[in-house]
Amino acid sequence: MQTLTLWPHRSLPKRGFVWFIAVTAAFLSLPILAVLGTGVLWGLLPFMVLAVGGVWFAIQHSYRSGQTREELVMDRSRLQIRRNDPGRPERIWQTNSYWVRPVLRKGPVEAYLTLSDGQREIELGAFLTPDERRSLCDELLRRLSHLR
Numbered sequence: 001m002q003t004l005t006l007w008p009h010r011s012l013p014k015r016g017f018v019w020f021i022a023v024t025a026a027f028l029s030l031p032i033l034a035v036l037g038t039g040v041l042w043g044l045l046p047f048m049v050l051a052v053g054g055v056w057f058a059i060q061h062s063y064r065s066g067q068t069r070e071e072l073v074m075d076r077s078r079l080q081i082r083r084n085d086p087g088r089p090e091r092i093w094q095t096n097s098y099w100v101r102p103v104l105r106k107g108p109v110e111a112y113l114t115l116s117d118g119q120r121e122i123e124l125g126a127f128l129t130p131d132e133r134r135s136l137c138d139e140l141l142r143r144l145s146h147l148r
Helices: 014-034 040-065 130-147
Strands: 002-006 069-074 079-084 091-095 101-105 112-116 121-123
Touching (some): 112 130
Antiparallel strands (some): 079 091, 112 121
């Protein structure tokens, strides 16, 4: 039995997130220092808070989407894919591994990777880059031919 787990890459670790928010807040505070003690401060302050809050929210959303996992379990008689998305129930696709063919084709993204057993088709690695999808297709072809 062979297992392959896919997940999206996130280049900003949690520690880097803290530094990024701190530096962003510090740089956005510089114009505030010029108007400290005036009424203009209260006009600029909400926009600064909205900017830092927006960046915070966007990066947190990116971290949540980075929890997506696709796990392929293959043996001589069966191929099973489990997809876990945050906030959604787990989805499972199972078929006979002998009939599965990975296919790269034109689709909504470059190098659109699908697995097909002749009856059904499933998208795989939507969160990967085109080069990673090409590499994954080659790896799946190699592994599936080895199982046969």
